[in-house]
Structure formats: C-alpha cells, structure tokens
Amino acid sequence: MVHYTLPFCSTRLSTMADAFNTSVSELEKDLVALITDNQIQARIDSQNKTLHVRHDENRRNATFRSVLETGKGFIRDVTAMLRRASLLEHEHN
Numbered sequence: 001m002v003h004y005t006l007p008f009c010s011t012r013l014s015t016m017a018d019a020f021n022t023s024v025s026e027l028e029k030d031l032v033a034l035i036t037d038n039q040i041q042a043r044i045d046s047q048n049k050t051l052h053v054r055h056d057e058n059r060r061n062a063t064f065r066s067v068l069e070t071g072k073g074f075i076r077d078v079t080a081m082l083r084r085a086s087l088l089e090h091e092h093n
Helices: 013-019 024-036 057-092
Strands: 010-012 042-045 050-053
Touching: 010 013, 013 024, 013 050, 024 042
Parallel strands: none
Antiparallel strands: 010 050, 042 050
C-alpha cells in the first residue's frame, strides 16, 4: 500500500480498495494504521472517501537549495576566471 500511494497526491478509497481487492472500510482501517505508524504521510477525507498524500517537501526544498548553491558556485568560478583573464591581459600590455 505504501508504494501504491507514492505517485498520487490524492486517490479515491474505492479505486484503491478495488486494486487491493478489499472493502473501503477495511482499507480505511489499514491506512489509519499505516498513517499512525508514519509509514504513509497522508490524511483520509472520510466524508469524500479520498486519501490525500503529503509528499516530502523537504526533499524538494533540498533539491532547490542544491541547485541554488551550484549556481552560486558557477558564478563564483566564472568571476574568478574573468579576473584572472583580465590580470593576464593587463600584465602583457
């Protein structure tokens, strides 16, 4: 069930119950147990019978920070190369 929920932001419990060949009420009990054990980061909308999965925002934020740091490193390296090139150009003239 944990792997089933990974690609979804939300899914209907009836669709999920059909996939696991179980009833919605039994599925709901199993999902509550998984959520309680922190195996699934999700919440159940009991009125609409849907499961809303919370994806790890920290992973996305970490990726974004990594990209920003890579960009800053690139700018730092290019600036240093341009300074070296300018120094070499002016020393030879």
